[in-house]
Amino acid sequence: MVQSLDRLKESPSQTAGPYVHIGCTPNYCGIEQVFPEDLGSRMLKEETRGERIRIVGRVFDGVGTPLKDALVEVWQADAAGLYPSPQETRGKADPAFTGFGRSAGDMATGEFVFETIKPGSVPFKDGRPQAPHVTLWIVARGINIGLHTRLYFGDEGAANEADPILARIEHRSRVATLIAPKTVEGGIATYRHDIFLQGEKETIFFDI
Amino acid sequence: MSGGSFYQRDRRWHPPAYDPGYKTSVTRSPQKALIALDNTLSEMTGPVFGHDTLGPLDDDMILNFAKDGEPIGQRIIVHGRVLDEDARPVPGALIEVWQANAGGRYRHKKESYLAPLDPNFGGCGRTISGPDGSYRFRTIKPGPYPWPNGPNDWRPAHIHFSIFGQGFAQRLITQMYFEGDPLIWLCPIVSTIPDKAAIERLIAPLDMANTVPMDARAYKFDIVLRGRRSTLFENRMEGN
Ligand SMILES: [Fe+2]
Numbered sequence: 173m174v175q176s177l178d179r180l181k182e183s184p185s186q187t188a189g190p191y192v193h194i195g196c197t198p199n200y201c202g203i204e205q206v207f208p209e210d211l212g213s214r215m216l217k218e219e220t221r222g223e224r225i226r227i228v229g230r231v232f233d234g235v236g237t238p239l240k241d242a243l244v245e246v247w248q249a250d251a252a253g254l255y256p257s258p259q260e261t262r263g264k265a266d267p268a269f270t271g272f273g274r275s276a277g278d279m280a281t282g283e284f285v286f287e288t289i290k291p292g293s294v295p296f297k298d299g300r301p302q303a304p305h306v307t308l309w310i311v312a313r314g315i316n317i318g319l320h321t322r323l324y325f326g327d328e329g330a331a332n333e334a335d336p337i338l339a340r341i342e343h344r345s346r347v348a349t350l351i352a353p354k355t356v357e358g359g360i361a362t363y364r365h366d367i368f369l370q371g372e373k374e375t376i377f378f379d380i
Numbered sequence: 381m382s383g384g385s386f387y388q389r390d391r392r393w394h395p396p397a398y399d400p401g402y403k404t405s406v407t408r409s410p411q412k413a414l415i416a417l418d419n420t421l422s423e424m425t426g427p428v429f430g431h432d433t434l435g436p437l438d439d440d441m442i443l444n445f446a447k448d449g450e451p452i453g454q455r456i457i458v459h460g461r462v463l464d465e466d467a468r469p470v471p472g473a474l475i476e477v478w479q480a481n482a483g484g485r486y487r488h489k490k491e492s493y494l495a496p497l498d499p500n501f502g503g504c505g506r507t508i509s510g511p512d513g514s515y516r517f518r519t520i521k522p523g524p525y526p527w528p529n530g531p532n533d534w535r536p537a538h539i540h541f542s543i544f545g546q547g548f549a550q551r552l553i554t555q556m557y558f559e560g561d562p563l564i565w566l567c568p569i570v571s572t573i574p575d576k577a578a579i580e581r582l583i584a585p586l587d588m589a590n591t592v593p594m595d596a597r598a599y600k601f602d603i604v605l606r607g608r609r610s611t612l613f614e615n616r617m618e619g620n
Contacts, residue, residue: 195478
């Protein structure tokens, strides 16, 4: 016998199910009397620093049908590359930026939308810069454990080339699944980022 | 407060993405291997929600949607602690919960079960763990309900939980079940979890010691989030 590590096991995940919106975006699904607004529905204030952008996309299943019951969350640094978190020790993030967003896919089209700012660069563990990116977390009915992925920006070619995480991906043809092309829609920089759960275009998901 | 990267998630303890017994997972499960990503600040940090996020009735589903009376059903208190894998309390964890009413019916446009809505029950609540990781909320015991998977599949009574820890890597959604419910062992969603010991971690025991006499029974449900390394031996910048 040896000593015990006395470690607990993480609570196992279960699917968010079809009614995740009741708990996570109740106002969006018609339960309007309980919370004044849905958590993560507003990432910006007027005084938030940084370039206004929009992130839009859909989540597709293995037969090419967009999910209409998914919940997508984003977590990102501010325009200077600082996280609004007590774990952030490099400086103080923009107090007018939450860094956290949550979007229920549109009930008719499945499209998720985030009105946010373009994040600055955040260092890798060894101090090298990472390309600007947004962390995404996806849950839905039929997804047994939340899926982590990232969005990189299509107009950051050189930074993406040098990114230490993208550089490690063995199957180079899959890197593109993490990079959102830039368009301008209604005068605002828009990054369109579809996520594919399965199939030839399957998005890269991370074990973080 | 500081902390290092999170302990690797034990993917064999969690349900696999693909489980044909839960039919919807068949086309919604990634088929390629997940790519290992050493935690960076993007994973080690996470959003923080202060107690000012909460309204006074957010943790009371008996009252937070009540219109002309209280909801029908068994009054219960759910309480427990949020801990990490080293059994350290996780303070400040936002916990969001949602559930069906006493008859097993959700308040949702896409819900088609014939059991009636309860005009006094919304079915959502939230709270934040205290300095010792403890949390509690009050609700009505949800009913079991049928769902379209097999021709006769029923969900055991359950409450959905969404939990934010201190880092985004700890993000977790799960479900709480109730001690003694025979439907637990028949449910294809429960059965996506491969290990019986893991399933038992989601079953809340009746807690008579915290039951309020003549008012509400208590169930105790502890939640464990991923633990994290000390920063002492990592995160060294190049050249150090
Ligand atoms: Fe449910």
